[in-house]
Amino acid sequence: MPFQPVSRLEDLTLFNKLTEEEIRQILKTARQQHIQAGEFYFMQDDPAEAFYVLTKGKVRLTQFTADGQQILLRIIVPVTPFGAVALADHETYPVSAQAVEACTALVWGKTVLSQLLGRFPQMAVNAVKIMAEHVQEFQQRFTEIATQRVERRLARMILRLAHQTGVKTPRGVEVNLPLSRQDLAEMVGTTLYTVSRTLSQWESQGLIQAGRERILILHPHGLVKIAEEET
Amino acid sequence: MPFQPVSRLEDLTLFNKLTEEEIRQILKTARQQHIQAGEFYFMQDDPAEAFYVLTKGKVRLTQFTADGQQILLRIIVPVTPFGAVALADHETYPVSAQAVEACTALVWGKTVLSQLLGRFPQMAVNAVKIMAEHVQEFQQRFTEIATQRVERRLARMILRLAHQTGVKTPRGVEVNLPLSRQDLAEMVGTTLYTVSRTLSQWESQGLIQAGRERILILHPHGLVKIAEEET
DNA sequence: CGTCGCTTTGAATACGGTCAATTTTTGTGG
DNA sequence: CCACAAAAATTGACCGTATTCAAAGCGACG
16 A cells, blocks of 8 residues: 555655665755644645655645646645655646644755755665655556546545554544545545435445544445445 | 657656766667567566667557456557656556557666666656656546546547647648547546547537547647636 | 534436447458 | 458437535534
């Protein structure tokens, strides 16, 4: 499963095959940036000037279409890198990154980055790996949305989110993100109404318990079945 | 527009900022591989062992879903790299690459690649850029399919293909690819029937002329309007 | 306690999918 | 060169999923 957040900075793919000492040196070149809920790290189409690693808080990555529609591509939780396009030259951010709560991130500016890539070529190789994972994820999500119906896509998304941020509770796995029906709809490419109906149905089947911006998975296996079963 | 094929090898993003001499050295380490129509360069989920640059022919990149459905992610034409995941360690191909006609490609195996990346760190940076473009393309296509209806998606795809491989003829721009209705359907995430109906409608409006595995764009502006207009 | 935002639910509708039958095109072999 | 088979494309009828619009319910928070 791609984009699993890691718990320690040193475990980031970006630092693969680097020594503790090298990682320490790289980390020293970062600055810390705190931002408030609602603020943006960057906006879609801005020149990609910095690369981030989120260490605290939650960040939404969204993309707007020409006609003003919006889709939610991902929720970033600690510790996960974002804005990796900045590792390439002369790119613009393909998404906007907005803090959903107070956040802290490590930031490397463009010039620092290119120095780092010069000194630690392995970082570039690691960056390729990160990007490769992104490509895979989106190719797969593209394929999914092109071939699967809403119910299945939603089941997959919820399982994915549970995997990413789920916390075990006595009654089941809770998705620890404040996601509205609208947010979920934007993630799977449907409407908030269809999401609401689907969740209600699952709730009546005892699979989940849904609340306001909250989902508790009572019976994961049931969801998996919906996500994978034939037809 | 990402993935524009280039006409000369030296213009590949992969070779950005390298000298003629360096490029020559890199090219010397490639071997040439010819394959027949129908054969595969690699299959989805195979370990990514080589990176390719197509110099002759046409290659289809497809992805299968668990339940056997298939979608066509891209048609590769010369000169375009594919299988770039091999530039990252320990990845598997996310797609299958099948020759649609007799093809020639330059091939770099995994071990050669990592030597090259060591000698020419700039190549890794360039690879990041390539991957970044892929990510952008698929994020955008994902957003499109999630928010736009079939007619618009199809219009966009045809314009994209025309941009990529279109050849001017006295009567209009011809998409120079043997794409069946089924192929187009797989690319935009719909059925061959809907594609057929939509093309017929456009034909009756004088926008295009459609034939068996052939599309001639008579009135590009009309398509652009469908691709971009509000609502 | 009232307002605001999120959520639910119903009814009507439309877009696009499915299935079946037919036509057109292409390529092949006699 | 023609005839025939195979593949691709078209078209119609029907139907189902998901969207749209409207209205009402619920919960959080000042």
